[in-house]
Every structure is written in structure tokens, then in C-alpha cells.
Amino acid sequence: MTAFPVILVQPTCPGGQRAKGVQFQLTCHLYRESHKLEVWLCFLILSFLSTSTCAAPEPETFQLLKCLKFEGLKNAIEKSEAMLYAPSSSDIKENCKMKSLKCYMSELIMVIVEEEIQDPKAHCIFDFNERLPPDHPVDCPPCEAYSLKNIKVFLKRLMRLLQEMNSRKA
DSSP: OEEOOEEEEOOBOGGGOBOSSOOEEEEOOEETTTHHHHHHHHHHHHHHHHHHTSOOOOOOHHHHHHHHTOHHHHHHHHTOOOOEEOOOGGGOOGGGHHHHHHHHHHHHHHHHHHTTOOOGGGHHHHHHHHHSOOOOOOOOOOGGGSOEEOHHHHHHHHHHHHHHHHHHHO
């Protein structure tokens, strides 16, 4: 005899965060002879799905600040003559800080790639960028809406944004 129970699960994340996406619906085909194995497999799959859909926590901005203050990397970046989109603190609405940080990171990574910076400390920038949470639909201007500035102004404004985001968490 075959049973077809339907398991509806609303995954939750540690710290009370809600998981992204919709409810998972999984039909487990349970056979009388091996129902324990299949039940365990169903729960294993559901556990994996619920933990892999949690919203990523905001990355630690102080780590990026520390990385950017490393003289060798900072000097290599400052050699660039690129003009980059760099919103000033007064341009950024409170709910758009993360979106602006993503703009800064895109520009910074472009500089590292174009300048072929080989400094091992540059990996912290790529790592930080990978940990940024995905965009949420917020009414924020695109990166291209901000003014173009040289690399020194760009870095100064980026550092200011990171410091503001750090102080907000404290």
C-alpha cells in the first residue's frame, strides 16, 4: 500500500528572520516496507531547503573598512584614473544605504579588475561583495544617477558610508 502525505513547511531562520520565497510543498511517497528511510529523506531535504533560503545577514562593514585602510591595497587602488559613481552622504536616503554600498562595491571591483591589482588583500573586497544581501524592491536611485568623482573622492565617500553603517549597528 502507498501513502501520499503532503508536507507543507514554512521555513524560518535563526534569529527570527523569515525565509525568503513561498512555502515548500513536498509529496513523500511512503512505502510500507521502507517508510522510515523515505520519511528521513523527506525531512533531510526540507531541512536543507529551509536553511539554504534564509536571508543572509548584513556583512560586517568594519571588516571592509579595515581592508580598505591597508596601505598597499589603498595605494594600488588610488593609482586608478577612473571616474566613478560616488554618492555623497547627503545623497543617500536611509533606506538606500545598502543599495548605495552595492554601487560602491561594483565600482571598486571594476577598478581592481581593470587595474589588475594583484594584492592578496583585494580578496577581502570580493568576499565582502559576495556576502551582500540581494536587492529588495526599494525606491532608490540607480548607481548611474550619482555624480562621477575621481578615485580619492570615491574612496573618501565610501569610507564615510561604511563608518555611518558601522555606527548605526552599534
